[in-house]
Amino acid sequence: MSLSFKFGTVGSPSGTPKKPGGSVGAIEFSKSIGLDTLELGWVQSVRVTEATCALIKAASEAQSVALSVHAPYFINLNATAEEWPKSRKRLMDAAHYGYLAGATDIIFHPGSYFGNDPAEVLKVAIPRLKGCVDELKKNGDMVTIRPETMGKSAMLGSIEDALAMSAAMDMVQPCIDFAHMHARPGDGSMNTYEEWSKLLTNYKKVLGAKALKKLTHPSLRH
Numbered sequence: 001m002s003l004s005f006k007f008g009t010v011g012s013p014s015g016t017p018k019k020p021g022g023s024v025g026a027i028e029f030s031k032s033i034g035l036d037t038l039e040l041g042w043v044q045s046v047r048v049t050e051a052t053c054a055l056i057k058a059a060s061e062a063q064s065v066a067l068s069v070h071a072p073y074f075i076n077l078n079a080t081a082e083e084w085p086k087s088r089k090r091l092m093d094a095a096h097y098g099y100l101a102g103a104t105d106i107i108f109h110p111g112s113y114f115g116n117d118p119a120e121v122l123k124v125a126i127p128r129l130k131g132c133v134d135e136l137k138k139n140g141d142m143v144t145i146r147p148e149t150m151g152k153s154a155m156l157g158s159i160e161d162a163l164a165m166s167a168a169m170d171m172v173q174p175c176i177d178f179a180h181m182h183a184r185p186g187d188g189s190m191n192t193y194e195e196w197s198k199l200l201t202n203y204k205k206v207l208g209a210k211a212l213k214k215l216t217h218p219s220l221r222h
């Protein structure tokens with residue numbers, strides 16, 4: 001069995017020269033220092049034109065640097081009915097422009113429980129996410145949407161949440177943040193080979209061996 005890992009940063013590596021700069025410069029610089037992936041850090045907002053996306057995609061292909069997008073922090077699948085359209089647009093913009101820029105995976109923070117029972121929150125979150133995915137599919141924005149596992153137990157984003165969202169629809173797979181997984185229980189667990197083997201065995205059981213072959217971890221800076 002061959003294993004292949006891709007390493008990269010979120011946002012430009014710190015040594016990226018000023019020119020050409022931007023995501024294109026970051027891709028070229030990443031390649032030059034032996035990195036083979038880059039996460040576009042659209043964490044405050046998605047402010048990119050289609051023309052820029054085309055340039056990013058061309059650079060990614062020319063340099064063989066794979067791309068993902070970290071969507072804005074201000075997304076919440078459990079937002080109030082009033083807030084939800086804005087949250088939704090942020091996720092949809094990240095996915096649409098990410099796809100145009102050649103990104104294959106869109107990582108996002110799924111939101112907060114607001115003190116409610118996770119099972120109840122998923123009843124709201126899953127149909128909303130499904131609505132997003134259906135629209136992306138219709139538009140031809142073929143990306144993998146990845147709810148990130150979150151480090152705080154008040155946040156929507158346990159591994160169980162991420163697996164439930166992924167099992168409920170196509171185009172969604174977890175983004176496993178190993179550090180967050182360790183932080184979340186707050187008792188020092190999720191730090192051994194046995195604990196991780198158990199988690200990954202369950203992951204395979206729920207989503208299949210194919211999903212296990214394409215795990216995504218958010219890069220180290222975010």
Ligand SMILES: [Zn+2]
Pocket residue numbers: 070107108109148218222
């Ligand atoms: Zn993140």
